[in-house]
Amino acid sequence: MPFLLPLLLQAYDPEIEAVMNRSRKQKQEERAAAAAAPVAPAGGNAVARDDGRIPVPAKFAAPFQTCLDQAIESPDAGVAFAQKWRMEGGSFYARHCMGFAYARAERWTPAIVAFEQAAEEAERGGEMVQGARLWAQAGNAALAAGDVAKARTSFDAALARGLPDGLEKGEVHLDRARALVALGDMKAARESLDVALAQAPADPLGWLLSATLARRSGELRLAQAHIARAVQLSPDDASVALEEGNVAILTDHADVARSAWQRAVRIAPESPAGKAAADNLTRLPAGG
Numbered sequence: 001m002p003f004l005l006p007l008l009l010q011a012y013d014p015e016i017e018a019v020m021n022r023s024r025k026q027k028q029e030e031r032a033a034a035a036a037a038p039v040a041p042a043g044g045n046a047v048a049r050d051d052g053r054i055p056v057p058a059k060f061a062a063p064f065q066t067c068l069d070q071a072i073e074s075p076d077a078g079v080a081f082a083q084k085w086r087m088e089g090g091s092f093y094a095r096h097c098m099g100f101a102y103a104r105a106e107r108w109t110p111a112i113v114a115f116e117q118a119a120e121e122a123e124r125g126g127e128m129v130q131g132a133r134l135w136a137q138a139g140n141a142a143l144a145a146g147d148v149a150k151a152r153t154s155f156d157a158a159l160a161r162g163l164p165d166g167l168e169k170g171e172v173h174l175d176r177a178r179a180l181v182a183l184g185d186m187k188a189a190r191e192s193l194d195v196a197l198a199q200a201p202a203d204p205l206g207w208l209l210s211a212t213l214a215r216r217s218g219e220l221r222l223a224q225a226h227i228a229r230a231v232q233l234s235p236d237d238a239s240v241a242l243e244e245g246n247v248a249i250l251t252d253h254a255d256v257a258r259s260a261w262q263r264a265v266r267i268a269p270e271s272p273a274g275k276a277a278a279d280n281l282t283r284l285p286a287g288g
Contacts (some may be wrong), residue, residue: 003163007147012149021035023267027073030031031116033061036200042134042277043183048122053068056093060090060091060093061094063085063090064093064097064232065079065097066081066099067082067093067094067097067101068100069263071097071100071101071104072100075101075102075105075107075215076105077101078097078098078100078101078104079101079102079105081097082094082095082097082098082101085097085100086098091121091125091132092117092118092119092121092125092127092134093118093123093201095114095115095117095118096114096115096118098114098118098135099111099112099113099114099115099118099137099138099141100132100137102114102141102146103141103263106144108141108142108144108145111141112138112141112142112145112150115134115135115137115138115141116134116135116138116154118134119131119132119134119135119138119157119216122134122163128162129161129163129164130160130162130163132157132159132160132161132162132163132260133158133163134169135154135155135157135158135161136158136168136171138154138174138176139151139152139153139154139155139158139172139175139176139179140175140263141182143152143175143178143179143182147180148150148182148183149179149183150181151175151179152176152179152180155172155175155176156176157180158172159172159173159176164198166200167199167200167202169194169195169197169199169200170195170197170198170200170201170203170206171200172208173192173193173195173196173199173201174192174193174196174199174200174203174205174209176198177189177190177192177193177196177209177236178209179194181209181213186213186216186217189213190210190213190217193206193209193210193278194210194214197210197226202233203238204229204230204233204234204240206242206260207227207229207233208226208227208230208237208239208240209227210222210226211223211224211226211227211230211243211247212243212246214226215247215250216247217241220247220250220251223247224251226239226245227243227244228244230243230244231244236267237267238263238264238265238267238268238271238273238274239264239271240261240278241261241264241267241277242260242261242262242264242273242274242276242280243262243274244256244257244260245257245258245259246259247266249280254284257284258279258281258284260277261277261278261280261281262277262281264276264277265277265278265281267288
């Protein structure tokens with residue numbers, strides 16, 4: 001159906017929404033929640049867990065959780081708590097919470113600074129993996145601010161600190177790929193996405209972005225395989241349904257495209273993905 005090709009080349013792509021509109025607060029809360037894992041043994045250092053999260057030492061766990069709770073309820077209160085706690089010896093955990101509080105308020109520039117300072121302080125204390133995680137948070141704040149070049153630099157810094165294999169490394173590679181797509185570096189984005197898929201295979205966003213990148217590169221078999229995995233993992237995501245239709249129409253499966261786009265509209269009619277799917281449906285001939 002060649003009449004649809006210009007539409008699909010110019011239409012909404014899910015990685016653009018992922019970079020600019022994916023829930024910014026949710027992303028930061030996910031990172032902060034990972035930091036607030038069960039505490040390490042009293043007097044011990046934080047140690048990596050199988051899921052990639054690093055426990056907060058007992059000395060800092062309670063005030064850190066209190067700070068996060070205050071930031072969720074009121075970002076200003078979270079900033080005030082973090083500032084006071086930092087002066088009282090809260091170490092990089094206080095700066096971490098400060099970054100989280102600024103992110104809650106969508107004050108991305110001070111959030112970036114707080115996360116960077118927290119990362120540097122963690123590294124000075126020999127906590128290299130904690131530093132890596134904080135560089136990743138700085139990168140996500142930079143993505144949210146629209147500074148994709150700074151985001152890439154922060155993600156590179158995170159990966160250079162030697163994150164252990166697993167979910168956390170995969171998520172950083174996925175975030176790095178989002179920045180690289182926004183920068184137009186598709187080759188490097190593919191390399192990071194391939195690592196993300198191997199390290200974090202349960203994240204549907206990785207398969208979605210991989211399918212989209214493959215479609216845009218003309219690798220339609222790869223796009224089909226990866227969007228099928230995204231659908232399996234996240235059948236009720238409008239962005240996934242939209243991309244399923246985009247891939248289907250390019251592989252001469254108009255019936256599948258129609259069904260996928262209709263599903264996207266049902267799931268989230270007012271979202272960018274739902275609206276793009278609705279527009280695509282108007283361009284299909286009657287009956288498929």
